[in-house]
Amino acid sequence: MSHTRLLFLSFVIVVAGSAQADLVNKNVETVVDISSQLAKISNKVTVENVGKTTLKSLIFGVPAHLKERTSFVTAKVGEHLLRVTETKLSGQDGGFWKVDLRSDLAAGRTLQLNIDLVLSRALVPHPGQITQKEKQLVLFEGNVYFYSPYLTEKQSLTVNLGTNSVESYARIQPVSQSDNKLNYGPYEKVPPFQEERLNIHYENNSPFLTITRLERLIEVSHWGNIAVEETVDIEHQGATLKGSFSRYEYQRESQSGISSVKSFRTALPASAVDVYYRDDIGNISTSHMRVLSDSVELELRPRFPLFGGWKTHYTLGYNVPSYEYLFNQGDVFVLKMRLMDHVFDDMYIEHLITKIILPEGCHSIELTAPYAVERLKDTLHHTYLDTKGRPVISVSKRQLVENHIDDFELRYNFAKVLMIQEPLLVITAFFALFVLVIIYVRLDFSISEEEEHSRVDREHKDK
Amino acid sequence: MHVFTLMVTGRFGARVYVAYCTLYCLGTILAMQISFVGFQPVQSSEHMLALGVFGLCQLHCFVDYLRGHLSASDFQVLFKATIVATGTILAVITGILTITGKVSPWTGRFYSLLDPSYAKNHIPIIASVSEHQPTSWSSFYFDLQLLVFLFPAGLYFCFRQLTDANIFLILYGVTSIYFAGVMVRLMLVLAPVMCILGGIAMSGMLNRYMKDVDASPVILGMPAGNLAQGKQGDKRSKHKQESNFVMKSEIATLFVAIMCFFLISYTMHCTWVTSEAYSSPSIVLSARSHDNSRIIFDDFREAYYWLRMNTPEDARVMSWWDYGYQITAMANRTILVDNNTWNNTHISRVGQAMASSEDKAYAIMRELDVNYVLVIFGGLTGYSSDDINKFLWMVRIGGSTDRGAHIKEWDYYTPQGEFRVDKEGSPTLLNCLMYKMCYYRFGQVYTEGGRPPGYDRVRGAEIGNKDFELDVLEEAYTSEHWLVRIYKVKDLPNRGL
Numbered sequence: 019m020s021h022t023r024l025l026f027l028s029f030v031i032v033v034a035g036s037a038q039a040d041l042v043n044k045n046v047e048t049v050v051d052i053s054s055q056l057a058k059i060s061n062k063v064t065v066e067n068v069g070k071t072t073l074k075s076l077i078f079g080v081p082a083h084l085k086e087r088t089s090f091v092t093a094k095v096g097e098h099l100l101r102v103t104e105t106k107l108s109g110q111d112g113g114f115w116k117v118d119l120r121s122d123l124a125a126g127r128t129l130q131l132n133i134d135l136v137l138s139r140a141l142v143p144h145p146g147q148i149t150q151k152e153k154q155l156v157l158f159e160g161n162v163y164f165y166s167p168y169l170t171e172k173q174s175l176t177v178n179l180g181t182n183s184v185e186s187y188a189r190i191q192p193v194s195q196s197d198n199k200l201n202y203g204p205y206e207k208v209p210p211f212q213e214e215r216l217n218i219h220y221e222n223n224s225p226f227l228t229i230t231r232l233e234r235l236i237e238v239s240h241w242g243n244i245a246v247e248e249t250v251d252i253e254h255q256g257a258t259l260k261g262s263f264s265r266y267e268y269q270r271e272s273q274s275g276i277s278s279v280k281s282f283r284t285a286l287p288a289s290a291v292d293v294y295y296r297d298d299i300g301n302i303s304t305s306h307m308r309v310l311s312d313s314v315e316l317e318l319r320p321r322f323p324l325f326g327g328w329k330t331h332y333t334l335g336y337n338v339p340s341y342e343y344l345f346n347q348g349d350v351f352v353l354k355m356r357l358m359d360h361v362f363d364d365m366y367i368e369h370l371i372t373k374i375i376l377p378e379g380c381h382s383i384e385l386t387a388p389y390a391v392e393r394l395k396d397t398l399h400h401t402y403l404d405t406k407g408r409p410v411i412s413v414s415k416r417q418l419v420e421n422h423i424d425d426f427e428l429r430y431n432f433a434k435v436l437m438i439q440e441p442l443l444v445i446t447a448f449f450a451l452f453v454l455v456i457i458y459v460r461l462d463f464s465i466s467e468e469e470e471h472s473r474v475d476r477e478h479k480d481k
Numbered sequence: 482m483h484v485f486t487l488m489v490t491g492r493f494g495a496r497v498y499v500a501y502c503t504l505y506c507l508g509t510i511l512a513m514q515i516s517f518v519g520f521q522p523v524q525s526s527e528h529m530l531a532l533g534v535f536g537l538c539q540l541h542c543f544v545d546y547l548r549g550h551l552s553a554s555d556f557q558v559l560f561k562a563t564i565v566a567t568g569t570i571l572a573v574i575t576g577i578l579t580i581t582g583k584v585s586p587w588t589g590r591f592y593s594l595l596d597p598s599y600a601k602n603h604i605p606i607i608a609s610v611s612e613h614q615p616t617s618w619s620s621f622y623f624d625l626q627l628l629v630f631l632f633p634a635g636l637y638f639c640f641r642q643l644t645d646a647n648i649f650l651i652l653y654g655v656t657s658i659y660f661a662g663v664m665v666r667l668m669l670v671l672a673p674v675m676c677i678l679g680g681i682a683m684s685g686m687l688n689r690y691m692k693d694v695d696a697s698p699v700i701l702g703m704p705a706g707n708l709a710q711g712k713q714g715d716k717r718s719k720h721k722q723e724s725n726f727v728m729k730s731e732i733a734t735l736f737v738a739i740m741c742f743f744l745i746s747y748t749m750h751c752t753w754v755t756s757e758a759y760s761s762p763s764i765v766l767s768a769r770s771h772d773n774s775r776i777i778f779d780d781f782r783e784a785y786y787w788l789r790m791n792t793p794e795d796a797r798v799m800s801w802w803d804y805g806y807q808i809t810a811m812a813n814r815t816i817l818v819d820n821n822t823w824n825n826t827h828i829s830r831v832g833q834a835m836a837s838s839e840d841k842a843y844a845i846m847r848e849l850d851v852n853y854v855l856v857i858f859g860g861l862t863g864y865s866s867d868d869i870n871k872f873l874w875m876v877r878i879g880g881s882t883d884r885g886a887h888i889k890e891w892d893y894y895t896p897q898g899e900f901r902v903d904k905e906g907s908p909t910l911l912n913c914l915m916y917k918m919c920y921y922r923f924g925q926v927y928t929e930g931g932r933p934p935g936y937d938r939v940r941g942a943e944i945g946n947k948d949f950e951l952d953v954l955e956e957a958y959t960s961e962h963w964l965v966r967i968y969k970v971k972d973l974p975n976r977g978l
Contacts, residue, residue, distance in 0.1 A: 262969075265959035266922040299786060299811045303765075303777055321783040322958070328791045 040069025041076060043170040044128060052158050052218070053180025053198075054364035055226045055256075056089075056419060057137040061164070064130050065123070072122040077105065077114050078133060081161045081213050085113035089366070090136040090421040093117040095129065110211060112165055136419045138366045143226070143257035144219060148326065150264060153221050154257050154277035155185060160216040162190050162202060167210045174203035177218065185219040225279040226256030227324065229367040234358060237375040240437055244343060246290075247335035250361065252320075254279060258327035268323070277326070281319040282362035290314045290336040297321075297332045351380075353428040357387065358418060367418040374411045374428060375399050379436040383411060388424035391415045403440045482656070483649045485534050488541055492645055498542050505535050529575075540567065605881050606825055609874035612666035621661075623754065624668055627747040628679040632658070635678025638685040654678050687740060693733035764807070766864065778862060781807065784855070784965035787958050788812035792853060798967075799846065800855035801835070801868060801875065802828055808855065817849060825882065832879030835872070835915040836888050842914040843953040846970050853957060854968045858919040860937035860944075861928055861963040867939065872915055873900060903942040911946040918968055920944050921951060926963075 044064045051058040067073055080088055093100040098120060105116040123129050144157035164170050177187075177200040187193070187200055194201045200218070231251040238244050256277050267274040281304075286293065288311070295305045295318060304319035320330045345352045358370050371394075376383070385393065391413040398407030411428065484501045487493050509522045509531075522528045540563070548556055607613055621629055636654060639647040653674045661671040766778040788798065789812045797815045798808055805819020818828050834845040846854070859867035868875075873890065880888040892909040895901055902910070902920075910916055924935035924947025935944045954968040 262956040263958055264922060264956055265961075265963065266926060270925075297786065298789070299782055303779055321779070322787045322960075328787075330786070330790050 040067065040071070041073065041168045042066050042068050043164065043166060043168055044172065046164050046170055046173040048164070048173070048175045049178060050160065050175065051178045051180075052141060052220075053178055053222070054224045055138075055141060055222075056364050056366060057087075057140040057158065057160070059135045059137065061133045061135075062130070063133060063164075064128055065168075066128045067123045067125050070125050072124050073119070074122050075116050075118045076131075077107070077116050077167055079107070079110075079112045079114035079165050079167070080135065081165050082111040082113070083159065084137060084140065084161070087137045087140045088113060088135055089138045089417050089419045090134075091115055092134045092421070094132045094134075095120060100131075107167065110167075112211070114167075136421055138417060138419060141222060141226075143326070146257055147260040148257040148277075149261045150259065150267060150275050150325070151273075153183075153273075154223050154226070154326075155219060156222045156256075158216070158218045158220075160218075162188065162214045162216040163205065163208045163212040165211065165213065169210055170208040171206065173205045173208055174201075175216075176201055177216075179218070179220050179222075180224070181221050183221045185221075187218045187220070188214075188216050190214060190216070223277045224364070225282065225362070226254060226277070226326075227279055227282070227362065227365070228253050228255040229361060229365060230329070231369050232358065232361070232367050232371070234370070234372045235375070236355060236373070238340065238344065238353060238377060240340070240344075240377050240432070242340050244338050244340045244355075245335065246338065246359075247333060248359070248361075249331075249333045251329065251331050252324070252361075253329035254324040254326050256326045259325040263325065275323065275325060279320075279324040281317055284316045284318055284334070284362060285360040286314040286316060286336055287338055287342075287359075288313050289338050289342060291338075293334070293336040295332060295334050297330075302332060349431050349433055351430055351432055353430075354425050355428075356423055357391070357413070357415075357426045358423060360420065360423060363420065365420055369414070369416050370418050371412060371414045372426075376409050376411070376428075376430060377432065377437075378404055378406055378408050378439070380409055380430045380432045383409060383428065383430040385411055385413070386427040386429070387413065388426060389415075389422065403443050405439075405443075482530075482534075483652055484538065486648055486652060487645060488537065490648070492648070493538075493541055495542075497645065498538055501535070501538055505531065533571075536571075604825075605874065605877040606828060609871075609878060613664050616662055616665045616668065620665060620668070623758075624672075625675055626750045627743050628675045631679035631682040632675055634682035634686070635680075638681050639678070650674065650677060650681070683740065683744070687737065690733045690736045693729045694737060695730065763866075768862075778864075778962050778964060780960035780962050780964035782811065784958060784960045784967060785811035787960075788814055788853070788855075788967065791958075796852040797850060798853045798855055799831060799834065799849065799851040801831070801857075801871060803871070804855065804857065814853075817851065825878075829878050829880075829882040829885055832875040832877075833885040833888055835868075836876045836879045836893075836913050838912050839914055839917065839951070839953050843970075846953075847973075851970055854918065854954065854970065856915065856918045856966050856968075858923075858963055858966050859939050860919070860923060861926065863938040864964060865939050867919075867964075868915060869902065869919055869937075870939065872910075875915065901942065902937060902940050902944050904945040906945050916946065917949060917951060918954065918966060920946070921949075921956060921966070921968075923963070924948055 042065070044066050046064075047062045049060050051060075065076065078093075091102050093102050093115075100120065101118040102115050103118075105114050107114050117131070117133075119129070140160070141156040141158050144155055148154060162175060164173055179198050179200065182195075182198050184195065184200070187195070190202060192203065202216075229250055229252050231249075233249040235247045235249075236244060237247075264274075268278075288309075293307060293314070293316065295302050295316070302319075302321060304321070306317040308315045308317075314336075316334075318332070318334070320332065322328070322330070324330060343353060343355045345354065353374070353376075355374075357372055358367065361367075383396075392415060394412035394414055397410045397412065399410045400407045413426075415422075484493075484497060487497055512518050512522055513520060523532065544560060544563070547559065551559065625632075632654065636651060639651050657667070657671045657674055660667045764781050766780075768776050768778070770776050785808060788796075788808070792814065795815070797817065798812070799817050800808060802818040802820060802822060805816045805822070808814060808816045809819065818831050822828055830845060830849065834842045834849070837845065857864075857867045858869070859865055860869070873893070876888060876890050876893055879885045880890060891898075893900065893907050893913075895905050895907055899905075900910075901907075902916070920935070920937075923937075924944060927934050928936045928938055933943045935947050936942070937944055951968070953971055955971055956966070957969040958967045959965070
């Protein structure tokens, strides 16, 4: 009997504490989108509780070889997001997540869930090195069946390739190819934890850019301005360029270097002003800024086109008004800003470091992040008119995708009277300078007697 | 020189003595603190004159001191003896030092100042620098404008009232104008004294005429002043006064107005020159396209940044020495030669590599252990300071040392003696490494409408050698407008059986 293998999402109904399958996936429809550099899987699952007890949560998972590649997981019922936590199942080496249901699932009832996964680095360039003339082919190794601790009665899978030039794909019947899609299934009665490799080797010329390091610096000022600066190290991690780069062919032939990246679009907050785009050696002049109604769209062109294996580095900065992000009541302030922002569509960030610089005199600082982040040690930053230094909160996270764009909340206390400290410093400095000059010009350091004499003589004359 | 002149003209005094001694001692010691300068002020012959004058100062003061204390005849004897003794000692010491080599002989740069054609004949590297060329009249006017005319006037005013300071100005002005005429870069030396002398001239002239601008109160003052002169002068000037009396203030006002106009135009000229010629960086070029929009050529930074990001950290880049500093600063890679390289043989070796055929050049590049080669090519955009235009200097410098003896400049010219890159060009030129690197794949590019492919916009010719392949190099990166071309040196081929 040929077991059909399911891809990533599998809905499993688990009775708390027991590994028995009391849930059955009645119907699973999976759509795998591998037209960009990320693999986005969305499953529409109908689950039935065939046990006798009410269930509060379910479990789903991915096969072992995809565990490290999973970047982002969500589960929704209708429009409501459910809480998803990572979990382990004894005896199984895949990656599993537990979904907490909003309302308990009574025995005999069914529930429809949407489970979405985003996988990064699941598309491997194959061959790993191509010349400038060739197209980029990637290999996707997934799972045909739902990887689930429960039995699946019916499952169908659609793979969205974005192109119709496919070198090879796993012939797991029934399968058909149409347009840019591959249709697998429907598969009947799939046992739990069923795995069968879904290997698709196809052409994918979308940008395979990885941001190896993104450092986001948010500097908050209570005078009404928040300055954001992002330092980005970006690398093309598709098939590396073999041989020479011919500028002639690149300019003349439109198909030459088709997998290289010439420019990308970054969306900044709508109120961003004073945008600058520079790097180590100066300002980069090749960029276009368009102010739209809901965002500022910046089309950034790196100094040179990025071919496989090439990297570049730039710094992007802008100012936003603080009334949009900083809220306060009395002495308690709350900063609500995005932990990371959009760099380009379908992006993948290997390492993110976000630093928030608060004004001097802030204390009792609490950070609430939307997902698990590593909080680094607080440091001090010294800049204009600082005496003690400004507190810097740093967080770090790895393997992020666009879906991770979310707000964090930073709560702190700041005595409003401390805002006077900065102008007071300047005033005191000037005051001291002027007083010093006033005193100095009235001092008399003359040594010789002539001056004194002449002064005395003059006084005599006046008399 | 100034102090020497003062001594000769008899103006030497305690003031000058103190000033010069302080300046010389402190200045030399402070200059020697800079590691680059080191002990040169006491060793190299260019500084000998200053040392000599210093010694002479001491002697002069000593002599004056003695003169005050000895009787006349004793003094004469002692004076003569001292002069003879000192002269002999100096000659002997200098001779010994020069022979043993402690004191280095005059350097090439110095010789080229005295004899402008020295560099061209003997040291091509010094001759190749464009700032070392003799100054043209147009560049004098471009840099100085009004000061060119005020300079002689300033000299005249200085001569009228000879004081210590004026003598200094005269000497400085005359010597620096000679040197500025030899080398363009010495215009810098000329600038301050030009300004000073121009200012003296201007203020002298304005002083003279400003007094005449106001008509009425002068009437009383004039006769009194003229009475002090001789009778004849008195009559004449009274005449002059009476006859020119009406026009004097008008002429004066006119003159002052003209001077003001000159000064204003001078200011405007200076600001324009500074903004156009001395402020625009040549690292980012811009041009106006046919529809008057600005095109920016940021190729240099693009290529250097590519080098910085996409080559191994220890990669070595070979290029002509003009770009050495730029590559070090922006691309952060090791280079072979830059503006500060003193080793003529090394630069000559790079020149030989650029001017030889591919095989010979490969041997030189392996010897120098080069990973990447960088050339500047302006044929697509019309940028005229590119490496093909500098190529003849590379040939001259390459052929100026022993190992480059096989490189002869006339091999690269056509039989008629022209430097051409089209079909008529010399085959040595059409097959040398620099040519191949600049024009690789260029033969198929259409640069201008109505011209054949491979038309070089700077040389104004269709290139001669079009379809060739590179054996030992691989094109690593070419910038957007083909201004910078970077090639990777291929490894030795795997020799299998």
